[in-house]
Amino acid sequence: MDAGADSTMAGFLELAAQNILSPVVLFFVLGVAAALARSDLSIPEAIAKTLALYLMMSIGFKGGVEVAKTGLTAQMLKTGAAGIVLSFLIPVLGFHLLRLVSRLPAVDAAAVAAHYGSISIVTFVAATEALRGQGFTFEGHLVAVAAIMETPAILSALVLARRYAPSAADAREPIGPLLREIGLNGSVVMLLGSFAIGWITGPKGLEPVAPFLVDLFRGVLCLFLLDMGLVAGRGMRAGWKDLSAATLGFAIAMPVVSALLAAALVPLTGLSAGGAAIFVTLAASASYIAVPAAMRIALPEARPSIYLTLSLGITFPFNLAFGIPLYQALAAFTVR
């Protein structure tokens, strides 16, 4: 190994160590450990929903304020377009990869693929926190890019299911109402609505609400990650029996494949190093809030024990601990 490769590897390991030992990741680990040990530690459903709404409100608002400073730019449109392309494309790739390496029925593979094409807003937040901790800045409009990357993957998965599992995907079921339900999902409305309010009111609007939306953010994020850990740990306990080595391997490999695809598109977007790292992380993340609910309506025969365990139980912790520094290192190559 040459000196350049050595220093790159050392840099990556340092980033990974910093990331793993952050309070956000450690609270997630605490949640998983408590659930696996069958502790009675739990967060009530209403509190979990409130925490999620708070996070959407905070990151949406802050993203909007950043856009208010720069105005609408061509870079935003290019990044949005790249995000939409990825969200359509990743499920197709994921579906065929999963069918190639595992014996999962087509309906399960399509549902899993939808999760990997869509995004995880909490992974996005964890990446932004990791970058801020290292002094990086990133483009505020990536919040809106995250929101528009939620839905196209669901469409791709439905097309795949109708083609490869026609008995499970009812072609008579109109897609319009489903898309409306997904588009008006509470978390999407909160994220985009707060983004719009932040954009309209700008830095002056943020000032009086900053003690709530900015100062409390990291503490609330830790509490939410504890909750995510508890839910993931419970899911691992219950869903383990439905998973094979191939599907587990997919949950680690697919985010890396998606990250490579996103990295290839970064030069077209003109994003900064921080922005590129966030964009690549978004592509590599897998949904576990919006898409599972959509799949229960669109593909009810698909098993939640498979898609939720893979996205929340395997890919989310992988991204949190190792993926984020890996994607940051990958993105650094694309903006050199």
Added chain:
Amino acid sequence: MVDMHPKKRVEIVVEAPALHRLTDALDRAGVTGYTIVPALAGRGRGGSWSGEGLAGDAGRMVIVVSIVDAARADAVVSGVYAVLARQIGVVSVSDVAVIRADHF
């Protein structure tokens, strides 16, 4: 003694993402009312489940209770089944007595 009138109680335990479709089906079937309550946790054919800590609707279950006139019960259950045939849930119908017959 207050006069009691026989009616049918339709109870539907259903996954939360399908709730709006279910209530739309009940409205179409002409039921005069229903009550929705959250379910905390349970166990079914797929194993145990719990709503604790869930930030989204997937994995959450709710219970919808509606009292209907016996003459309308079949139509209501058929409408419900058409919507929920592929969803996770349980539909049951039982005999109950109510005080105000004209409400159902």
